[in-house]
Amino acid sequence: EIVLTQSPGTLSLSPGDRTTLSCRASQSVIGNYLAWYQQKPGQAPRLLIYSASSRAAGIPDRFSGSGSGTDFTLTISRLEPEDFAVYYCQQYGTSPQTFGQGTRLEIK
Amino acid sequence: EVQLLDSGGGLVQPGGSLRLSCVASGFTFSSYAMNWVRQAPGKGLEWVSGISGSGDSTYYADSVKGRFSISRDNSKNTVSLQMNSLRAEDTALYYCAKRAAEGIYLMGSLNYWGQGTLVIVSS
Numbered sequence: 001e002i003v004l005t006q007s008p009g010t011l012s013l014s015p016g017d018r019t020t021l022s023c024r025a026s027q028s029v030i031g032n033y034l035a036w037y038q039q040k041p042g043q044a045p046r047l048l049i050y051s052a053s054s055r056a057a058g059i060p061d062r063f064s065g066s067g068s069g070t071d072f073t074l075t076i077s078r079l080e081p082e083d084f085a086v087y088y089c090q091q092y093g094t095s096p097q098t099f100g101q102g103t104r105l106e107i108k
Numbered sequence: 109e110v111q112l113l114d115s116g117g118g119l120v121q122p123g124g125s126l127r128l129s130c131v132a133s134g135f136t137f138s139s140y141a142m143n144w145v146r147q148a149p150g151k152g153l154e155w156v157s158g159i160s161g162s163g164d165s166t167y168y169a170d171s172v173k174g175r176f177s178i179s180r181d182n183s184k185n186t187v188s189l190q191m192n193s194l195r196a197e198d199t200a201l202y203y204c205a206k207r208a209a210e211g212i213y214l215m216g217s218l219n220y221w222g223q224g225t226l227v228i229v230s231s
Contacts, residue, residue: 044221
């Protein structure tokens with residue numbers, strides 16, 4: 001199965017900062033079928049990005065995704081207070097679909 | 109409005125069984141693959157099982173293959189997960205989740221999630 005490694009494990013930043021989260025796959029992600037999710041405490045995950053770079057419905061344009069092959073990134077251009085959460089990547093190009101271990105974004 | 113209502117979780121002894129259900133509304137249920145994803149306490153997300161819109165195709169994570177069975181009843185807009193031979197490591201919050209894209213494929217991004225139902229396997 002494809003292993004997704006997210007880095008860093010934790011990021012401490014301030015509102016207004018720009019940040020980039022990394023997701024590296026153990027082998028190429030077919031079709032660049034990679035998604036990003038945001039999860040806040042006590043809530044279900046929320047889809048942000050699919051197909052590596054397409055924003056899901058209702059997602060603010062400060063969130064953007066990029067990458068291909070084995071290296072993908074999620075960029076948040078200007079952090080809002082509500083963006084502090086855990087972020088997961090998911091690949092769905094090869095069975096079984098798999099998730100990364102998550103990156104925690106915390107307020108500095 | 110799309111809604112997914114998970115239920116059926118609880119406390120069960122090792123080796124026991126439990127059946128989870130998810131009732132969907134707000135979309136054409138039979139047109140979308142459905143999945144179960146779990147999250148152990150304080151841990152990350154783990155995909156568990158998926159089923160096609162028609163119910164003809166199913167697939168499972170290796171960790172649950174042979175013990176869990178997914179099914180759906182499109183007349184009742186319901187997807188279920190029958191969990192047998194439960195182990196302590198199956199303890200988690202179980203989410204049902206809808207595939208974002210309509211169609212025949214099983215895998216995909218997941219754009220709607222239930223609130224989760226908690227399964228605790230302990231003696």
